[in-house]
Amino acid sequence: MTMFRTRRPFAIVAPVVLALVAGACNGGGGAAATCDGEIDEGTLTMFAHEGSEADAYRAAIDGFNAGPGEELGVTVELTMIPEGQYTDQINAAAAAGDLPDVIDFDGPNMANLAWGGHLISIEDCISDELRGNVLPSLIEQGTYAGTLYSVGSFDSGLGLWAWRSALEEVDARIPSGPDDAWTAEELEGILGDLQEAGYEHPLDTKFWYGSQGEWFSYAFTPILWSAGTGLIDRDDYQSADGVLNADASVAALSTFQRWVDDGLIDADAADDSNFLQKESPISWVGHWMYGPYQEAAGDDLVLLPLPDFGNGSRTGMGSWAWGVTSAAADPDAAWAVIDYLMSDDVILAITEVNGAVPGTTSAIGQSPNHASGGDLELYVTQLEGAPDLAVPRPVTPAYPNMTQVFRGVIDDIVRGADPQQTLDEAVAAIDADIEDNEGYPPPE
Amino acid sequence: MTSSTRAHVLQYAAMLLLAAFFLFPLVYMYASSFKPDALVLSDADSFAGFLPTPFVGLENYADAIERASVFRSFLNSMIISGGIVVLGLVVNSLLGYTLARLRFRGRTLLLAAVIALIIVPFEALAVPLLYLSALFGWLDTYHVQILPFVANPLFIYLFYTFFLNVPAEIEEAARIDGAGPVRTFVSVVAPLARPAYATVAILGFLFSWGQFLWPVMVTRGIDVRPLALGIGTFKTTPPVQWGDIMAYGALMTLPLLVVFLLFQRYFVQGVASSGVKG
């Protein structure tokens, strides 16, 4: 009996297993459960990413268990999973039908999970009061196919940090807000002046975050939005043609490419020392660098909006958000936890650690940095202007693929590839994926 | 005399140069683990990269241990790797021996199939295995991280190659003494293949110690999470703490080093030194 002869049974077994397995794993949870106002006692399971705010999360859940949880008879078992592979672990758990009751996830991944049937709508769970209190940007990020699936305790801020003194050195105008942001030409001029003044590569863009995964999409899609285009046609999310590879897109990214070629951008940097040591006095980065930058520049630090590539200054947004999974036996209990995580005290405890923008207007009011006159007021202005000022990354199940494609686009263009060709190829890849998935038909 | 001394000196020089090549990244890693984060990168362009100065003591290590629940995940890795190695040594050597020394119909085909299976990359199997594991309720356990890796085509092939080299005379002698295949294997042949066992033990340990993709897919909390996943704790939103990452890398490498140093003397034993004359 040779080994090959025993292989034939597999050929019969395989399709059977496939059907079993695929049927079990595709489409998590058919029942469209939702909040009905009744909370059952019991234990909930929860995953959260273990990042810089991990301790704040743990403290918050302890607070819930001791406080509201105690009263309601609900206990939460929190499992922290390292941030580096968190999204992959969530996806694997979803694929295996193994999700807990409550999870957090990086905002743009929401649509993919919701489409797969792994999240339930929280429209009936969220109170009107909370809904009105939450930042418009978070509502934008959390809404897929007209239904709200997630809210976040915080949102992210993206802009240009600068050493004021360096700008004054070259007599650069200092914008006061998104409305009078520098145009791309103006910024190019300022960078040129800085270069002549001795700053060899004046603009820091953290290209070395590249392997971080989401940075290139997060940071540089605003260039396209600012040019009036974007990644995909947002009317029906079926095609990127005519948007991603529009003339305006090509022009804007060609300009960006020129900045790299002319040495205006510090493309070889491998750490933050260029801005910290005032070698690259302008830095295109998000809220997480406020702490270190503040420490280095003190009063000389100024926060400015991203440049205007023709259609107004635009910026990115979106960060970790909470959702109730379709595996939750009692969505109301799950929502009670999220509701607690959206309270001002918890939000402020978290944002104090990770420096992000608090997710509710009431919490913002209690944060000196973000309230009117604070250093980070610009972030709030932008987020409150969502989806016009701060634009959410496309809310579509196609996003995981789109971000992988766009990451390649930015890297290729920065390295000198022809923008039109690169964008055309990207469009082909994105459209092919959407077609392969039958246009990602929205639920119901 | 002079030419042989010169050859000697040349040989030493070559070996030292090569040793430097193989060592320097490791020295850099260990030195960096004792430095403050900011200097890890900036010292990377000079020989200061090899010096652990300014010395911050075990600060990075303490930080890494605390943030990444090192004790628990270390224990998990020991259990998982230990299981894979111990079971693997038995299971794989048996098949290797069978292929090398026993005659039976289908032997050649089986050998070819085993070698062919070396090609199959784990990445291709991950998702199907995930589905199957979910079906059998094996997720987030030790055995789901051990059993799939016990039978290893590469190691089977390695054992096969080593057992081929065992001279027929030794087996003949055992057979004449009346020993069956199993007795021959256990008491005579296996002890001669110590280099194979040592190599497979070390490599099996190394491979499973660094396993990343599979644990990501099948583990959730810290209960059975192995050491390799801890590095993700440091891949948070920047700033990146290079000192901690290097310390973590150093911590991960140490047990492997110990295992290697323990087993490495078995490499020298071959049939030639066991006193068998043809």
Add this chain to the structure above:
Amino acid sequence: MTTPVGSVAPAPPATGRGWRQGEARTAWLLSAPALLGLAAFVVAPFVLAVVFSFTNQRLISPLPTRFIGIDNYLSTFGDPAFWRGFVNNVIFVGIVVPVQTGLALFLAVLVNSKIRARVAFRTVYFLPVVTVMATAAVTWTLLLNPSGLVNAVMGVLSAGTFSPDWLGSTTYALPAIMLVSIWQGTGFQMIILLAALQDVPEELYEAAELDGAGAWRKFRSVTLPGIRNGLIFVVTVTTILAFRLFDQVWIMPQIPGGPLDATRTMMLHLVETGFGEQAIGRASAVAVIFFVLVLAVTLVQRRFIREEAGG
């Protein structure tokens, strides 16, 4: 000339008596655990993957899985990124296998000689092997930075003319990956060859010397045939593992496979398709194509090696 030990052809020696009857049964009994393991954890999932390759299976999807025939194969064959990966793999294998094997053999011979501190040297040469590749890759990335140590040394050696942006250059990125792979893999092959070297009986060398053979002649007619099986193993395995290149090209360049696909490999393509794009069906097709390709290469390799034995 005596037949060197170790050049045993694949079939085991006929003993003529003793075990013949129960040998087959014993064989299958002893092999059972391994065969069970291989069948359950390698063959079965691979067969499942093959089935998936004919479907549009997605990691997360509410749509039922459909059979789509050979569409996945067609789109993979028509994907320039896949072919770029294939070409890079071939180049990588073409250089790394001979260089790494040669270097490993050289080291094995050096370590096998009667010099002092050879255990120390042997340990040092094997150290990179016991370093987890993920950790080593991160370390090397820092060292290969344009202003890193590698360029510092290169600058000295080339009097300042040669210090490229290794991982940022389309010309030098793949060589950088090769360097790291050779750095890590050589020790493993060295150990195998070392064990093989030590199996070559002293008498053969003595006999050759009596015949008046010099060092090179001894190497060619005694050493090489004597370590035949070890060499075959090393070349076969290094080739296969080289085709499976993934960790380094995932971790080291600015984005995986960069810059401009200079370090793209077939395995990277598989992972990006399966986990990035979440297209499990198409990723499985890549896996099958990969398997068939490398199998073909391995078969061709073994044909060559066998033929030289018979001639």
